[in-house]
Amino acid sequence: MTAVSRALARLRGRSLRARMVLVHSLTLAVVCTAMALATVTVQRVYLMSDLDQRVTDAAEHSQGGREHGPPGASLGFLNERGQHTGTLAAVMNGTAIATAEVVTDDGPRSLTAAESAALNGIPADGTLHTRTIPGLGTYRLTAVTEDGTAMLAGLPVGSVQDMIDSLVVVEAAIAGAGLVLAGSVSAVAVRRQLRPLRRVATTAVEVSRAPLDRGEVSGLTRVPASDTDPGTELGQVGVALNRLIDHVEWSLSERQRAEEHMRRFLTDASHELRTPLASIAGYAELMLMGVDTRKIEPELAWRRVSAQSARMTGLVEDLLLLARLEEGRPLESADVNLATLVGDAVWDARAAGAEHHWQLVLRLGAPATVLGDQSRLHQVVANLLANARAHTPAGTRITVTVEAADGHCAIRVHDDGPGIPGDLLPAVFERFTRGDASRSRAPGTEGGTGLGLAIAAAITQAHGGRVGVDSAPGTTEFTVTLPLAATAAAQTP
Structure with a gap:
């Protein structure tokens, strides 16, 4: 022994x-x-x-x-x-x-x-x-x-x-x-049996040498299918390593996508803030020059400075709202009647866009009462209506439908405008996505920041709902679905 x-x-x-x-x-x-x-x-x-x-x-x-x-x-x-x-x-x-x-x-x-x-x-x-x-x-x-x-x-x-x-x-x-x-035969047999393990080790070494800290991470080496038989111990090691490589590749791709999204967000936010700041700086300079030459009316300059300040303040508030929603900060919770809320939002939109044809349809198989923050839910509907009004020509019919049945309430905003371009549709709820891909605007015109739909999606998700869009030439429909108050109370732990 x-x-x-x-x-x-x-x-x-x-x-x-x-x-x-x-x-x-x-x-x-x-x-x-x-x-x-x-x-x-x-x-x-x-x-x-x-x-x-x-x-x-x-x-x-x-x-x-x-x-x-x-x-x-x-x-x-x-x-x-x-x-x-x-x-x-x-x-x-x-x-x-x-x-x-x-x-x-x-x-x-x-x-x-x-x-x-x-x-x-x-x-x-x-x-x-x-x-x-x-x-x-x-x-x-x-x-x-x-x-x-x-x-x-x-x-x-x-x-x-x-x-x-x-x-x-x-x-x-x-x-x-x-x-x-027997030792010779065992050495040969063991060497032969361990070949798959050597190939697995070779795969791991190749992956470890890949530049995972930069560039797009894709196409990492995988263990061959012949070495991933789950019926053998070595095959199980190969399967586990492939799953690990898949997870690493997916995680790095997600990280790269998040970094690209953050860079794009910072670029867009910087541009959106730079425009009003440049305008304010320009009017301030004109006001200083106009003190002696009287080439500019102070009242007009102050109105433009005030408008650009308000625009910049709204942009910052929108960004702060998105940040709070992403952090999961709790919203106010109370019973909200969506039929009344949507009706008020439609009347406000009609006053702001009288050149469009507005229609409200209620299909209530149950009380359209949800549990949530009334002001934020109103912001969701207002953003959808503002988006429909801003991206459709005068005379477009916009129909807003409220449906309540089967424990959910759905708000549908439909218009018969030109529709959303196909290449823009997948990113329509991302930040700073606008129908006009360029960031330039004609002098004297105001445009959205591209945050309205992103805010609507974030608020809806914070209320346990979902938002979607279907669009084709001549028809576009946004749908917001929220759980009714009774359903939401039953799902709350």
């Missing part, structure tokens, strides 16, 4: 392939060792059992020789053919009698006194004993008695031990060759 622990400790800091090969090799080594030990143990038991049986047979054979042989020939069976080299026999009488002999290549010989003394004390009960005889080695011995005469027989254990040692050497050689072969 200590060797295995040291081997496992060496795995730290190695590559995955090396660890897998070492683990496979250690596993195979443990299995081979266990099999070798089991084989040696079983073989030893078998050989020792066979040796014991031959020792017992030799002892019984010696009794037969004593009974049927001539006097003094009790050990004569050792001269018979077929006796194993090293067979030992003795006549016992408590101690070994001097006539004990051992078979060698040159025939039987008498044991020395020291050798005979090693046989003393073996009981003649047929049990097997192991003794070490000086000069001869280890023996398995047994003694049997019949008619008062005890006969001892024994065989050397060395032959069995030699056979077991040879078996150990052969098994070690086979196990070593098997380990080398």
